[in-house]
């Protein structure tokens with residue numbers, strides 16, 4: 001078999017390209033610490049978001065991605081930190097991208113996904129969901145702040161959730177009401193609960209009512225009875241005791 005001079009050259013160039021490719025990959029791994037994200041099947045998905053401090057320059061964040069937010073929210077770490085990011089979800093498939101870094105994970109029910117990042121520059125990183133996960137997908141974002149070492153105070157690490165610990169609020173959360181109703185005035189699948197008590201509401205049958213105890217009670221236990229105009233009859237009935245309904249209503253009255 002004879003190999004032409006030209007063929008030989010082409011072979012050499014091809015081999016060189018392959019070697020350069022491997023060299024670049026090795027360089028990326030060793031110099032820039034580019035790694036593949038890992039899916040961990042031997043850790044149980046966690047229920048609670050938290051930040052664990054291993055050392056003043058090494059933190060571990062357990063994110064829980066759920067419809068439609070990340071917990072913990074607004075974590076702050078000092079510049080120069082290595083951050084191990086773990087994420088899991090109790091509901092549907094989400095994504096986690098830390099914009100401006102190489103962190104880009106799928107968040108799949110049943111497993112924990114992991115990536116490590118070193119954050120050297122003081123700045124605000126946006127952390128968001130990049131997998132369409134439902135009507136609240138576009139709201140699903142939080143921040144990961146990197147502060148310069150001098151101004152960092154460990155108390156800032158993970159601010160306690162600003163959400164109310166009111167039993168009424170916790171009921172709304174645990175009964176999934178907040179998947180469709182917001183408490184901050186933003187539009188949802190259902191009307192916002194902000195300022196609901198005393199509000200004038202036009203109904204689908206054309207009547208206008210003022211939201212009072214009786215209307216709230218009826219709408220919670222029998223959601224289809226009176227639907228505000230502009231919304232569909234989508235709310236399902238939820239098993240609630242009278243006491244729970246009363247607690248919810250008490251809380252709704254505080255949402256001015």
Ligand code: CUA
Nearest residue numbers: 094129133137
């Ligand atoms: Cu979660 Cu999109």
